[in-house]
Amino acid sequence: MSQRVIFLLVMVLALLPVAISQVSATFYYNGTVILYFNKPEWILIPSNWTLATSQGVVEKGQYVYPINTSEIEFHVKTKGVIQISQPNISSVSVLLPLNSKITYMSPTPISLNEEGQYVNITFSGGNVTVLYYVMDQNPFLNPYIYTTGVSSGVTAYLAYLLWRRRPSPQITPPNELDDRDMKILDAIRAGADNLNKISELSLLPRTTVYRRVKKLVTLGLVEEIRERGKVKYVIKGGAK
Known part of the structure; x- marks a missing residue:
């Protein structure tokens, strides 16, 4: 052979x-x-x-x-x-x-x-x-x-x-958010615009921050912005 x-x-x-x-x-x-x-x-x-x-x-x-x-x-x-x-x-x-x-x-x-x-x-x-x-x-x-x-x-x-493009449901009222959601919103308002910074400022695990941020984006309270391959998060429409 x-x-x-x-x-x-x-x-x-x-x-x-x-x-x-x-x-x-x-x-x-x-x-x-x-x-x-x-x-x-x-x-x-x-x-x-x-x-x-x-x-x-x-x-x-x-x-x-x-x-x-x-x-x-x-x-x-x-x-x-x-x-x-x-x-x-x-x-x-x-x-x-x-x-x-x-x-x-x-x-x-x-x-x-x-x-x-x-x-x-x-x-x-x-x-x-x-x-x-x-x-x-x-x-x-x-x-x-x-x-x-x-x-x-x-x-x-x-x-x-x-x-x-299907219709979005109404945004969940703030009183239906829990303490972790509010900590994440406070961190973003304070200038934390990525998962690591939000985790550091809110004192929450990064995995928890990831899930909660995606939830807040879905609810229309946070906006996910992609620029040059990076993702940052900001409060959407002046949500309180």
Whole structure:
């Protein structure tokens, strides 16, 4: 056997695990996460995920491994924020109610389809962030009537832009905000315009600041401004 043939065989064998070790995730808006394995693979699980599958799974610290199952289910508390950062997940499908409004989504999805009472937004890779809230249903404002069968990223993104034009709910009155929200608003008023500064001034963890700032942006109390690749936050419209 020639050296060239041996080299090609080695390359094929090296690439084979990459081709078949595909792990995909389905993340429901209610906090249910299901991982699907084409081949057993160790997966690092975030600390806020709770393992729901009790059989056929090996746990080792924050890692899990399927031994006689192709699916593993988890539960995670979510309030309008769906986030996954897993380099060994090949694709993520986020299922939201049709009467949802997305306020932020990254990266651009590869597909967006209506499935029963849900919209299925699919992303390539395992680094996904979706911020949303559920609003009153109005079938005449449902963009999926016009986008069923979307398959390209460009069309999906256009559908997403159309979705964002749906009517926004009324801003939550200040008396419905809690102490942490008020601390963050006070910090922004004092000049803290990024997550690190807001965290330092409010004395709140950065992860908490991230979630609360996105909530305040969704409620229309804070404005997110992007300039030259940087993000800063300011009080919107003189909110008190």
